Amino acid sequence: MSPNRRDGWRKSTRSNNSGNGQDCVEARATGAAFEVRDSKLGEQSPIFDLSSSDFAALLDHGRRNG
DSSP states (O other): OOOOTTTTOEEOTTOBOSTTSOBOEEEEEETTEEEEEEGGGGGGSOEEEEEHHHHHHHHHHHHHHO
């Protein structure tokens, strides 16, 4: 069973809190993998499934180029 679309999402600490505060990326763990979405699109946001290594690479890229 897939998790509820609202459960377990964590907002990026680098989220842009200016304006309406909705300009951010959210992620959640799903066992051995991760899901990532754009929260400004709300429930209409596509959800991207990432392996643990791909998620680690995404975080590393954000840290280096943030």
